[in-house]
Amino acid sequence: MTDLELDPVIHVQARLRVVATLAGIPGGDRIAFTRLQNVLGMTAGNLSTHLRKLEDAGYVVVEKTFEGRSPVTYVALAAAGRRAFETYTASLEALLKGALE
Amino acid sequence: MTEPREADAPLGDAEDDGEVTVSPAAALAAIKASQEAVRQQTHPSATAMFTVWGVAFLISYSSLYLGYSESAQMPRGWSMAVLGACVVGAMVFTAIHIARRTSGIRGTSSRVGAMYGWSWCICFVFAMVIFGAVADAGAPPLAMSILTNAVALLIVAALYMAGGALFGEWRMFALGAWFAVVGSIAAIVAPPEGYLVQAIAGGGGFLVAAVAAQLIERWRSR
Structure with missing residues (x-):
């Protein structure tokens, strides 16, 4: 196996952190954009850019809603995103194991 | 490769x-x-919550023990006020801590958490109704002291064990089981010594769990 087989959507520094963080939230839950930004310590613009790419790949679900009168954006890992992340992690482990052998 | x-x-x-x-x-x-x-x-910090409740238990049950009136066969007013202040204080801390940690997260876990929170509230209101009805039926003060303590600890034990099952937290389940043991002993020993059992074994149980939670946390983040 080579590193070329690693999912290019996830295998990017910032997006990897976004996906790993979203995968760390229990399934069935979604997180507010501002809270996610806070947990990751990323700027809104940077996070938006990466979320858009993840959304285009079908890995995250972005939902815009209202709480009272304030607009709130919620983000969750889609089923495809969770599967891709699991595959990606398994590939990384296999790569490292291969490197050690 | x-x-x-x-x-x-x-x-x-x-x-x-x-x-x-x-x-x-x-x-x-x-x-x-x-x-x-x-x-x-x-995630709410198990260490912080167990510490706060451990201290609340230790102070409130010690004060019930020290403030117990042998003649009236029940704790004096001031010691009940200490208990009330400790419980309210610990509840406010718990509510604020959980709200801050889970802010901005919606979905299954917030629904589960809300139902779990309401279970505590409803159970304690139910307990108050039982206490009122039993007192009205003419139960003597000593019997009321045993009953109020035992029922309160029964709720704590049951909901801690249920919480352990719900959130997959074995520490919480173990603490609930421990409270069932402590509550049983306290009921048999009866007040005022029963309060001392709850202060030391109940409060101590929380503090031991807090230390265990802290050690696990350190080991995890290594």
């Missing part, structure tokens, strides 16, 4: 709008760090 081409640099918090890739080892480390960070920031 080919060698990874990227720099073996750890993932920092630096902004990167570009497509920076990393080595497999750094990627795995970043996954672990990200998941640990989100867990620590969005």
